[in-house]
Amino acid sequence: MARSVTTQRKSFNTLIAWIIGLLLFFPILWTILTSFKTEAQAIADPPVWFFFDWTLENYRVVQERSNYSRFLWNSIIIAGGSTILGMIIAIPAAWSMAFVPSRRTKDILLWMLSTKMLPAVGVLYPIYLIFIQFGLLDTRVGLTIVLMLINLPIMIWMLYTYFKEIPGEILEAARMDGAGLKEEILYVLTPMAIPGIASTILLNIILAWNEAFWTLNLTAARAAPLTAFIASYSSPEGLFYAKLSAASTMAIAPILILGWFSQKQLVRGLTFGAVK
């Protein structure tokens, strides 16, 4: 039975919720708006809201002066690469724990979770040293591996909670019909697992894209992704708000869009299935 609500109360809820929603979204909106202003308009007091000379100049300048596309490309390679690599390792692991559980499965899952809790700063120097030793410092390969490792526990957990929801009877029925391991995976599990796998990929790209400890500490000029590129604006010269806004807008836009698709999965992924 649906709760009956008066129109008055609904209007009130709507009003309050929209005010709060817009307030929380405002810094993002303001950044997007500012990215289309001139530097002078960007710092104008009183501020200009919508009626200014909209310009794409900042986007052009950011691209030309700092070669934005290189950082973007690094972000794509690192976030995408670590996700693909991680999935190759996580899918079999999660599959085996979900469908062939043993007495130790729970302990292994919890132990994997505990590796995620390791504070990065506690292993900063060893990783730094290992990176220098193997020539991985400021390379996309190195960063891809590290981001894959820090997100691997989340990937495995998330996939595990999805796989667990696939009814075991279906597998047994398939086995009865003489399906081997290969058929089982290919024709029975894969179609049912695809939504879970897609969500896991989505969440992981978001996490890897926004990661800002290792990307800041292990890269310099060559492999720096967008997180590091934006950080270079922390010691700017002259007026730079509009350019900062343009760079920021370009850095967050793809993830904002992906993020909106992944609200539900975010909860499952980041609470390790404890809240669904």
Place this chain on the structure above:
Amino acid sequence: MSTKASRSAARLMLAPAVILLLGWMLVPLTLTLIFSFQRYLPLRGGFQGWVGFENYVRFVTSSAFWPSVQATVIIVGGVLLITVTLGILLAILLDQPMWGQGVVRILVIAPFFVMPTVSGLVWKNMFMDPNNGLLSHLWRSFGADPIIWLSDASMLSIILIVSWQWLPFATLILLTAIQSLDSEQLEAAEMDGAPVLSRFWHIILPHLSRAITIVILIQTIFLLAIFAEIFVTTQGSFGTRTLTYLIFQRVLESQNVGLGSAGGIYAVILANIFALFLMRIVGKNLDR
């Protein structure tokens, strides 16, 4: 009903993940542990002998230690207080019937997807800058002197920035938990004439308690490690040097690896205390 063959296949499938994570955990952690007992200054003579627990003692007795603990506690505590309280209220609000619920939810959640360096710099410059920031324009329009946010109210500024990023997370999880609340129970209470506040205390809050605990634990683990927000704003000055930031400075900036590693081990122990509680809850959930 797994066969012997499928069990060994399963083990084989699990092996790469276990080996990689084991290596990722053990190798660097062992190195940190080893460094923590050394006098090791890579830029000033390198390895200079074993010193026992000296680094551990020096780390906690240095003048920077207690202020950094204090900064950490204030930032983590402040952010938790703001995000959990507002998160509960927002979750309840978003659960109410309204027009455009989906859009409002998107607006509320959006800050979570903004990368930390962007939110740090956008807040620092476009909002909190004492000359050109939007907040200083606002203050001036009321005839007040603008606040020099990141130096005069540095802790509050960091707490605000980080809370803005994490409020969506708390809201989203608490909203998911609220939506699993049996609405008939609430209706019955409403019919019985239970006032709003008592419905909140006796039905909603107990129902949310588990989700709140999870939010607190997960956020604590992530908040203890915040880095980029401080890196691009105050660089640890004006009292915002957290434990994480202090260790970072010891290790990479002043390249005192022994001392920094001892600090790192403290951070690992601290994070593990919270992780243990979290894992007990998550583990219970696995049994169900």
